[in-house]
């Protein structure tokens with residue numbers, strides 16, 4: 001078996017969108033009866049929505065995170081998920097939480113049919129990213145209620161892989177059990193994979209089984225598109241397969257995944273979700289064309305419990321491929337370049353923290369570690385009038401008396417390439433704190 005869903009994964013993309021439009025018409029047509037959120041939101045739209053072609057989706061307004069939050073605040077005893085709840089509570093079988101990295105978490109419901117759809121979509125994604133039935137998979141997310149908790153576990157089992165849910169154990173136990181259970185694959189944040197790449201060899205105890213780890217799927221944060229980060233993880237873990245994945249807890253927590261061609265992440269949720277790329281300022285549709293950038297917007301093709309239509313993900317993507325891939329798949333490929341919530345503004349110029357890190361790591365040509373910290377004065381700070389303070393670590397082998405010159409050289413590169421002024425401090429190896437689960441590129445001065 002080469003594909004999870006051969007027909008939809010290899011059909012030309014415009015034909016996939018035509019098929020999706022056919023799915024959308026009845027789903028959207030009935031939504032106003034089911035959902036108070038969309039009854040309100042579409043108050044001024046005609047009774048007949050007339051969604052015939054995929055492009056017709058563009059006539060519907062976007063749904064923002066704030067609208068979902070407001071709808072959720074209208075919770076009542078009979079509707080615990082608020083105005084976005086589109087089925088009676090007796091039909092709910094599960095509630096999941098978006099991770100809440102920005103603001104309070106949002107909760108989404110699933111009916112049995114929703115669990116089935118979500119499981120299929122995530123399984124499709126993990127299959128594209130290389131998971132097979134003979135894999136023994138370590139699942140390292142500790143909290144089942146998170147979108148990356150039970151839904152991911154369901155998807156691994158759906159593929160037929162052996163699920164080892166090690167998340168929640170102390171790290172030393174996770175490392176020990178991974179060897180003992182002959183784990184062949186794991187899914188982790190890029191930060192955890194980097195941490196593991198530093199600890200894995202040393203964690204082999206007396207008489208412990210040799211590593212059988214061969215596949216690592218990363219997700220949850222950008223960073224894997226940097227060759228230095230990839231090399232570090234591949235070398236540290238001696239693995240053959242390293243793939244990037246991405247999703248959105250509000251919709252489906254695993255929708256994008258890299259294939260063996262390593263040319264960006266494919267969209268793998270086409271059976272259940274429609275995806276659009278839009279200009280984040282004007283909201284206009286941006287065609288899937290190599291080199292294009294925009295914000296990802298998602299619409300469920302069918303969702304019973306808490307459906308979302310044209311949901312603004314706040315994830316910004318660069319299209320890395322829009323033609324048929326070498327693997328035979330036809331869905332667009334992207335890399336994630338950042339989130340709206342992380343965007344900084346230096347004297348009117350928008351810049352993603354990841355863009356600063358990418359220039360530093362790339363132009364240091366191996367002299368800097370990918371662990372980089374960008375400092376804000378407060379959690380709310382977005383605008384900078386003075387140079388943005390950045391800390392980075394030199395790798396061992398770079399003499400301390402060369403740090404200052406390296407810093408000045410890279411400050412000039414960032415200024416030339418991004419029109420942004422930074423004040424870079426190059427620090428000795430190991431100076432920056434490492435988080436096991438997620439390393440934020442952004443940190444607040446004086447915060448714990």
Ligand SMILES: [Zn+2]
Pocket residue numbers: 259260261266325326327328329
């Ligand atoms: Zn491919």
